[in-house]
Amino acid sequence: MSATMRIVNGQVYDPKNNINGEIKEICIQDGKIVDAVDDDATIIDAKGMVIMPGGVDIHCHIAGPKVNLARKLTPEARRHDVHPSTPFTRSGSGGTTPSTFAAGYRYATLGYTTAMEAAVSPIGARHVLEEFEDTPIIDKGFYVLLGNNIFLHNLIREKRFEEFEQAVAWWVNATKAYTVKLVNPGGDEAWKGKKNSNVTDIDEKTGPSGDITPRQIIEAFVKTVNKQGYPHPPHIHCNNLGHSGNYITTLETMKTAGDLRAHIAHIQFHSYGGEVGKNPISKAAEIADYVNNHPNITCDVGQVMFGESTIMTADAPLAYVLKGHTKGKWVNADTECESGCGILPFTYQEHLYMHTLQWAIGLELFLLSEDPWRIILSTDHPNGGSFMAYPKLIKLLMDEKFRHEEMKRVNQKALKKCSLPELKREYTLYEIAIITRAGPAKALGLETKGHLGVGADADITIYDSMDDKEMMFSTARYVFKSGEPMIANHEFKTDSQGTVYHIEPTYDNKIEEVLKPFFEDFYSIEFSNYPVDDHYLHQHEIIKTG
């Protein structure tokens, strides 16, 4: 049974419907936003409060094999960050890789009601869906890693693009994914097969036979996904993440997409100038300029926040490079025929040149963005920092004075290599609602999310209006999920499971005849046991393609 409710007297920020802080009634019935409700509907007085759609995280790592390895790896990070149970909610533990229940509840506490797990090896899809069942409240989906898939590399190499399209669609269906993810395309073979090396150029020959390039892989996926009309384009983690001078690779990756849709993940980590092996300088302006002028590109920032993080990436060679800096514990986890993975605890420190510059470049990208709909808020949780740092990030964007206070504490040499100190822009609440709600929902093609128009899902957050924006966004007073009050007056009132979003692009079954022999030869599980059965989806919804 779903509540019928009328929220009155609140200041509404709903950018998709051009509502900018007006006092407006929001009516809820049967889990959706409606025009009007009966007079006997429950009334919630939101006087002095700000109403926004529930937050949408377009890029985070919250479930699945690599996240669970990270949890197992870091008992020390959660010992002092406990998450007690309530009569309605389960207990858990936090740190930068919270347990499933804690992750769901903590997202809800911030006012987020949707989050997308951004990197899942196909063979790990079943595990992810098992964890999703235990990740409460938020709606979710995941992106399946196909950029280092040997079978697909072989098809690209042999220019069998028709079969490539079919196989990509087969994999998305088999795993129940939301879109495809490319991570350091072509880099795995160098890592696993050539004694831990890596590709360093988008046009470098790689792959099991050493004869395809990252650019060919990117091009094939961008074309296929656009042709098949996925709601969200290929989600791309470019080559050379974290290396000085990598902005050229990033620009080349975006150019490879031409005018076709593509999403560049955590673009901050890909906006560095300078020479390889030396300290980077900021190329945020060049990257922001390209994105500003190419409406086919969306990106999320991957902001670095000082303090503890967990590096967790399918870019295994990068994690190994970072292990060289931390000299601490490290996990590498290779997945047969399809992916790699690296994990290590990491701390971003204000006094270090590199870390300050990363922090500053992220902020520059936000502040130089001319179209907030396409430069979306993320910390690449938990890589740049936890999603729990979003409120502080929002304050950094909204409050120039606060930004300057923070700048006093960081590496001053690094600040000289970027334009951050000169940037005066302050984000408005309307723009925050875009980069945390309306923008990501649009980029994901989730038409019922990120807005409060009639027919939208009644995923609603109500914050107390406060001058301190970090405080304001840290804890929502009310959170409605599908019309149900999950949080009221800062307390959890009930529990729910959330919906899994996935797509079902069409394909010809004949592709299985091509796939099966490859599986029999090179996989360690049977072809028939590889696709994920529908019952793992629990509550789910298919978003249309094409």
Added chain:
Amino acid sequence: MPEEANSRKTEEQNKNIKIVEDATCTFCGCVCDDMELHVDVDEKRIIKAKNACVLGRAWFAEHTIEDAPAALIDGKEVSVEEAVEEAAQTLVKAKFPITYGLSDTTSEAQKQAVAITDYIKGNIDTTTSVCHGPSGLAFQGVGESTSTLGEVKNRADLVIYWGGNPAESHPRHFGRYAVTPKGMFTPNGKKDRTVVLVDVRKTKSAGVADILIRPKPGKDFEVLWALRALVKGVSISTDIEKETGVPLEVLTDLVERMKNCRFGVLFFGMGLTMTRGRHFNSGALLALATDLNEYTHFVAKPVRGHGNVTGADNVVSWQTGYPFGVNFSRGYPRFNPGEFTTVDTLSNGDADAAMIIASDPGSNFPKKAIEHLKNIPVVVLDTKSTDTTKLAHVAFKTATYGINTGGTVYRMDDVSIPLRPAFESPFPDDESILKAIKKRVHELILKNNHSGGASGEAKVAAAVNPL
């Protein structure tokens, strides 16, 4: 022989036979999912398990339907509903209830078990604490370079087994995953690999080894540490042989092979984790594999025992943040092996009620722990009658995972694999019993809160009217 095969065939033809393809064997951590099960539907038993090893064949043959009550309270037959009620009451009443076992059931059931323990603010632990628990602790300390088994099949040209005897414990590990299979970059199978066995005994596994290294018992850590030193270029005295029983030149040769292979793998077993040194041993081995990545690609992997012990680690980790030995008494999970591991909660006399799922501590725990188990009310879920079910206050007889029930298991390399049941059991499965207990436990706790004072009442009132 052909005659015998023929007669078996005729026998099969006369029966109502169902064939289940690509079924999964849950006997050991290999979780082979290529079984072809021939099921006698009328007699409810598996008459043939094609592709299964000797252990798998026995597993499938033994699990027939027994004529026994589904539920017992103090040895007397009761309905499942009555047993669920008694189990829930027992657990809710206890001050320090413990949950243990979990390695031979589905991850779906494991989820329910953690939920119950969370609600009753109890203590949860799995058989990991008595097998590869030390590897879990070592993992927390140094991490692990690892891979799925298919990657070993496709790429590994140097395979080292340390402190284990897969020929007898995981018979298909050699043939299906690591020694003989032909892979993408190992087209000639065994010919493309060098196999090394490190063990104090010359076990049956020695048959596949190109090199057999036999350290003195209890000296694994010293051997591993010497190897680490040699990898790092530190010189080692020839005295190492006196200390460990392994000559320096054998170690030097192994180091050269490890540094120069294309893709190396170190598999390790309980001969390493449950002997002198324990998590130091596992840690040294994991660190060795990590160090070798400076020279080449190198991975390591514990060879896990029970069919879904890896699932237990995973489920407990994603729900609580810790892999085993977790206590909820303060309303949130705390991890402390040595205090919250089951041998300890029993031997120290902490536990005042226990729920044992798919495990038999009554037969294999230390005497002191078993004595305590006899003195507290115990709820047991098992497919068979065991020493533990015999001492149970409430005992459920359940369907066997992978034979009678579907669900999910995690292979030793964390790959999840679905189950394809062969025939139905008259007994309920672990998941449905645990779900029923969970539901009742939650009701009782909300009710207790309710009668426990104003704050409890407010909580229930809020549950009824959320705003």
